[in-house]
Amino acid sequence: MHMTLKVAVSGASGYVGGEVLRVFSEHPDVEFGALTAHSSAGDRLGVHQPHLRTLADREIVETSVNTLAGHDVVVLALPHGTSGEIAAQLPPETLVLDCGADHRLASSEAWAEYYGGHHSGTWPYGMPELITADGHQRDNLLGAKRVAVPGCNVTAVTLGLQPGVAAGVVDPTDITAVLAVGYSGAGKKLATNLLASEGLGAASPYAVGGTHRHIPEIVQNLEVAGAADVKISFTPTLVPMARGILATITAPLAAGVSADEVRAAWESAYADEPFVHVLPEGQWPTTAATLGANTCLVQVAVDKKAGRVVVVSAIDNLVKGTAGAALQSMNIVLGYPETTGLQLQGVAP
Numbered sequence: 076m077h078m079t080l081k082v083a084v085s086g087a088s089g090y091v092g093g094e095v096l097r098v099f100s101e102h103p104d105v106e107f108g109a110l111t112a113h114s115s116a117g118d119r120l121g122v123h124q125p126h127l128r129t130l131a132d133r134e135i136v137e138t139s140v141n142t143l144a145g146h147d148v149v150v151l152a153l154p155h156g157t158s159g160e161i162a163a164q165l166p167p168e169t170l171v172l173d174c175g176a177d178h179r180l181a182s183s184e185a186w187a188e189y190y191g192g193h194h195s196g197t198w199p200y201g202m203p204e205l206i207t208a209d210g211h212q213r214d215n216l217l218g219a220k221r222v223a224v225p226g227c228n229v230t231a232v233t234l235g236l237q238p239g240v241a242a243g244v245v246d247p248t249d250i251t252a253v254l255a256v257g258y259s260g261a262g263k264k265l266a267t268n269l270l271a272s273e274g275l276g277a278a279s280p281y282a283v284g285g286t287h288r289h290i291p292e293i294v295q296n297l298e299v300a301g302a303a304d305v306k307i308s309f310t311p312t313l314v315p316m317a318r319g320i321l322a323t324i325t326a327p328l329a330a331g332v333s334a335d336e337v338r339a340a341w342e343s344a345y346a347d348e349p350f351v352h353v354l355p356e357g358q359w360p361t362t363a364a365t366l367g368a369n370t371c372l373v374q375v376a377v378d379k380k381a382g383r384v385v386v387v388s389a390i391d392n393l394v395k396g397t398a399g400a401a402l403q404s405m406n407i408v409l410g411y412p413e414t415t416g417l418q419l420q421g422v423a424p
């Protein structure tokens with residue numbers, strides 16, 4: 076039976092909002108209702124998202140409980156700290172997908188330490204592939220009315236390392252993760268360090284020394300995947316590309332584990348996953364191979380001399396890292412096939 080889902084997108088002028096509009100427009104039952112934002116209210120969408128041709132003449136309206144009322148689904152793509160207040164006023168029967176951080180963390184202490192201010196609470200977590208004690212996170216999403224869509228760096232690191240954690244073949248108390256991150260990960264805001272003249276010729280680390288806000292979310296996920304104790308050194312670096320995350324994650328090989336057992340852990344974890352692909356041995360993920368697609372590409376190797384497992388994962392931060400994860404979660408929540416409307420094919424070169 077064909078039904079219509081009236082979807083409002085809040086933050087429609089931003090990078091994530093634009094990508095939500097592009098990705099969700101491929102879903103057969105989605106019809107867009109209100110497109111809302113803040114300083115751009117009153118503008119045509121085409122001024123801010125000229126690539127979204129079918130929506131170019133739509134007017135952006137102010138974000139409010141009134142403009143978001145009367146929809147089946149509301150997607151929030153707002154700065155963290157903004158969505159919690161709005162979401163709390165939306166009707167309980169509306170499906171709300173929050174692409175921001177406000178509802179991802181279970182721990183109020185972790186929220187206070189890394190974000191500060193009021194913790195808006197914890198929603199079902201929108202990472203279907205997350206390995207849980209008794210299955211996968213997708214089992215917890217069916218019928219949910221609120222979904223916290225994961226962070227982009229978090230997605231790259233969690234999907235990269237969790238098979239080894241769940242299978243007990245790595246030691247999760249000594250993880251390193253170094254990420255190359257495209258500029259859209261920082262949002263559309265104006266900032267000196269985001270100017271082309273600063274970034275085009277540079278690789279620029281940021282949030283070094285354990286301060287990045289995605290750290291507690293990664294720890295939370297790896298604990299769900301079976302780690303008793305997680306210690307991670309996490310360092311992102313902006314590199315001159317518009318989109319994409321390449322995460323290189325290492326952890327000590329657990330005692331007595333062979334390279335074949337490591338490979339088997341990753342291959343079996345993702346054998347049935349439609350969007351997470353372990354590449355053939357020797358082939359390494361690139362961000363270019365994920366652009367525009369809802370895929371996460373993964374490779375794993377054992378560095379015998381260092382005694383460490385090395386994982387490389389690649390995603391498009393705006394697709395698998397947020398808008399695609401939101402649509403994948405919506406499909407599960409509403410009982411659609413999980414892959415409905417989602418792209419496996421990337422844009423290349």
Ligand SMILES: NC(=O)c1ccc[n+]([C@@H]2O[C@H](COP(=O)([O-])OP(=O)(O)OC[C@H]3O[C@@H](n4cnc5c(N)ncnc54)[C@H](OP(=O)(O)O)[C@@H]3O)[C@@H](O)[C@H]2O)c1
Pocket residue numbers: 085086087088089090091092111112113114115116138152153154155157174175176225226227259260261262263264392393396397
């Ligand atoms: N960028 C990524 O790769 C990525 C990935 C995963 C998750 N996220 C999360 O997704 C959210 C959006 O990120 P983004 O990169 O799209 O940021 P962005 O490009 O800066 O867009 C922010 C959007 O929020 C709107 N906005 C700002 N303040 C508002 C307010 N007080 N009330 C209502 N709307 C307001 C802006 O509207 P105006 O332009 O009209 O002011 C704009 O549409 C953030 O929470 C971010 O952490 C981002």
